[in-house]
Amino acid sequence: MSVTALVLAGSRPGGDPFAEGLGVAHKALIEVGGAPMLARVIGALQAAGCPRILVSCAPGPVAQLAGQLGAEVIAPAPGPSGSVLAALDVAGTPLLVTTADHALLRPAWVRELIEGAPQGSDVAIMLAERHAIEAALPGSRRTYLRFADGHWSGCNLFLLRGPSARAAVTEWTRVEADRKRPWRIVARLGPGLLLRYLSGRLTLADALRRLGGRIGCRIALVPAADGLAAVDVDKPADLADVQRLLGR
Known part of the structure; x- marks a missing residue:
């Protein structure tokens, strides 16, 4: 199954105190293991074989990083579910959904979900x-x-x-x-x-x-x-x- 992936990377209204306390503008940009979390997530999805990766985020540094990493940026909607509905309008199904703070994401887990989903x-x-x-x-x-x-x-x-x-x-x-x-x-x-x-x-x-x-x-x-x-x-x-x- 050729599966498009969506990474939810929207920001909370008023900012994210956790990210701000670490001196970064957005949680997706927090570095772990020497790379921003968003970069790790996109890299895992690419390694899992997802041919198209969407990142739902507002214009700014997160969108810039996503573009540099080969992902396609789409505008977020109110709430995570709204953003998923917006992605369905753009890409249809099948669509794999994850989040930008899934810093440990591994290609094997992505394949495990795709291959383990019952017919x-x-x-x-x-x-x-x-x-x-x-x-x-x-x-x-x-x-x-x-x-x-x-x-x-x-x-x-x-x-x-x-x-x-x-x-x-x-x-x-x-x-x-x-x-x-x-x-x-x-x-x-x-x-x-x-x-x-x-x-x-x-x-x-x-x-x-x-x-x-x-x-x-x-x-x-x-x-x-x-x-x-x-x-x-x-x-x-x-x-x-x-x-x-x-x-x-």
């Missing part, structure tokens, strides 16, 4: 199970979705495989505000499923199946073999972890 799925999401993350990076503090089949953390890697994926991105706009409170997301699927979730009997696979049925697309989970796939750079502790890992 017939409209959307494939890579998540890492807690045991894999803690084995790869002991002491890492991540946000987990707690289900009967494990505690899962997002890897900032999504594959939109067909036109029906647009429905999932539209739903994403409603989920963004509740991403730290998964019970509220499950509650939208009905009281029966919420009770199963609260009692620890709902699996993530079943939740994705029911969510997909509700919005009209098939959503699949692709478990990450490497727990480091869930490590991005959102705060100083993440940056220290990533610098230490790359220093090895």
